[in-house]
Amino acid sequence: MNETTITAQPDTPFIEVVREFDAPRERVFRAWTDPVLVPQWLGPRGMTMKLFEFDATPGGSYHYIHADERGEYGFRGVFHNVVPDELIIQTFEYEGAPNQVSLETLRFEDLGGGRTRVHGRTVYTTVENRDAMVASGMEHGVRDSMERLDEVLAR
Amino acid sequence: MNETTITAQPDTPFIEVVREFDAPRERVFRAWTDPVLVPQWLGPRGMTMKLFEFDATPGGSYHYIHADERGEYGFRGVFHNVVPDELIIQTFEYEGAPNQVSLETLRFEDLGGGRTRVHGRTVYTTVENRDAMVASGMEHGVRDSMERLDEVLAR
Numbered sequence: 001m002n003e004t005t006i007t008a009q010p011d012t013p014f015i016e017v018v019r020e021f022d023a024p025r026e027r028v029f030r031a032w033t034d035p036v037l038v039p040q041w042l043g044p045r046g047m048t049m050k051l052f053e054f055d056a057t058p059g060g061s062y063h064y065i066h067a068d069e070r071g072e073y074g075f076r077g078v079f080h081n082v083v084p085d086e087l088i089i090q091t092f093e094y095e096g097a098p099n100q101v102s103l104e105t106l107r108f109e110d111l112g113g114g115r116t117r118v119h120g121r122t123v124y125t126t127v128e129n130r131d132a133m134v135a136s137g138m139e140h141g142v143r144d145s146m147e148r149l150d151e152v153l154a155r
Numbered sequence: 156m157n158e159t160t161i162t163a164q165p166d167t168p169f170i171e172v173v174r175e176f177d178a179p180r181e182r183v184f185r186a187w188t189d190p191v192l193v194p195q196w197l198g199p200r201g202m203t204m205k206l207f208e209f210d211a212t213p214g215g216s217y218h219y220i221h222a223d224e225r226g227e228y229g230f231r232g233v234f235h236n237v238v239p240d241e242l243i244i245q246t247f248e249y250e251g252a253p254n255q256v257s258l259e260t261l262r263f264e265d266l267g268g269g270r271t272r273v274h275g276r277t278v279y280t281t282v283e284n285r286d287a288m289v290a291s292g293m294e295h296g297v298r299d300s301m302e303r304l305d306e307v308l309a310r
Contacts, residue, residue: 013168013278059233061214078214078233080246080256089256091235091246101235101244103258105280123168123278125260 004146006139013130015138017120019146023153025110028118029085031152032056032106039064041148044141056082062090077101092122100129159301161294168285170293172275174301178308180265183273184240186307187211187261194219196303199296211237217245232256247277255284 007016021028031037033056039049047066054062056079063076074095080103081089088106093099102124109117124130162171176183186192188211194204202221209217211234218231229250235258236244243261248254257279264272279285 059214059216078235078246080233080248081254087254089246089254091233091244091258093235099236099242099244099260101258101260103246103256103278103280105254105256121280123258123280125258125276125278 002146002150004143006142008130008134011127013124013127015120015122015124015130015133017118017122017142019118019120020111021116021118021150021153022114023116024114025108025116026085027153028116028149029108031149032088032108032118033082037152041152042145044144045148055079056088058082097129097132101125102129102133157301157305159298161297163285163289166282168279168282170275170277170279170285170288172273172277172297174273174275175266176271176273176305176308177269178271179269180263180271181240182308183271183304184263186304187243187263187273188237192307196307197300199299200303210234211243213237252284252287256280257284257288 002020002022005018008014031041035051035054038054039051043049043066047068050065050067052063054064058079058081060079061077063074066073076093076095077091079088079090081087086108090104091101092104093101102122104120104122107119109119111117124133157175157177160173163169186196190206190209193209194206198204198221202223205220205222207218209219213234213236215234216232218229221228231248231250232246234243234245236242241263245259246256247259248256257277259275259277262274264274266272279288
C-alpha cells in the first residue's frame with residue numbers, strides 16, 4: 001500500500017499532500033482530469049459524486065456535488081492552468097463556506113518503472129480557513145480518495 | 156489624497172492592500188471590471204497596457220501585457236467569482252515566473268457619502284514567492300495604480 005503524506009504546519013495556510021501510485025504518469029493524470037474517471041475515486045467512500053461541469057483545461061471550470069443519505073455538498077472552482085501529464089493549478093471552494101477559496105497546485109512526477117508521484121500544495125486565504133479545513137476531516141477524505149484512485153488505476 | 160496601505164507581514168505568504176476612493180462603490184467596481192476602463196489605470200505610470208482578454212465574470216479569464224521601452228510583461232489569470240459591486244476572486248500569474256500563481260480576493264465596501272473602501276488580500280503559494288513579489292517593486296506599481304484610478308474616477 002502506498003502511503004499518503006499530509007502535512008499542515010502550524011500557523012501556516014498550507015496543506016501539502018504527497019502520494020505515489022503504481023501506474024504511469026499519463027494514466028494518473030488522466031484519472032485526475034477525465035470527467036468519466038474523476039467520479040469513480042474523488043471523495044470519501046460512501047459518497048456518490050455528480051459532476052455538473054468538469055473542463056480540466058486552462059480557463060475551464062468545474063462544479064460537482066458529493067452526496068450521501070445525510071445531504072449534498074457542492075464544490076466549484078476554475079482551472080488556472082493544466083499542462084497534460086505534468087501540472088494542474090486550480091481554485092477550490094466548498095459551497096457551504098461561500099467565497100472561502102483556496103488555490104491548489106498539483107505536480108505529476110514520473111518516477112520511472114511505471115510509477116508516479118503526485119505533489120499537491122494547497123494554500124488558503126487565511127490560516128483560520130486552513131485550520132477549519134483540517135478540522136473538517138479533509139484528511140479522511142483525501143486518504144479514501146487516494147485508495148479509491150489506486151483501485152481505478154488497477155482496473 | 157487617499158493613502159494606500161500595503162501590509163506584508165514577515166514569514167507569511169500574504170499581501171494586503173487597503174485603499175479608499177472618493178467615488179461610489181458601483182463606479183469603483185466598474186473601473187475594476189470594465190475592459191475599457193482597466194487599461195486606463197492598472198499598472199505603473201509610464202507603462203501602456205494591452206488587453207487581449209478580460210472577462211470579469213465567474214469562470215472568465217484575463218490576459219494582458221504591460222509594455223514600456225524596455226520590454227513587455229505579460230499577466231494572466233481566471234476569475235473564480237465576481238459579485239457585482241461587492242467581490243472579485245481571481246488568480247494571478249506573471250508570465251515571467253510561469254506557474255507561480257497567487258489568489259486575490261477583493262472586497263468593495265460602501266462607506267456611504269459616495270465613498271468606497273477596497274480591501275485586497277492576496278495569498279502566494281510560498282512565502283518565498285510572496286517575498287519575491289514584494290522585492291520586485293510591486294508596492295510602487297500598486298500605489299501608481301491607485302492614484303491613476305483616482306484620476307479615472309474624477310473624470
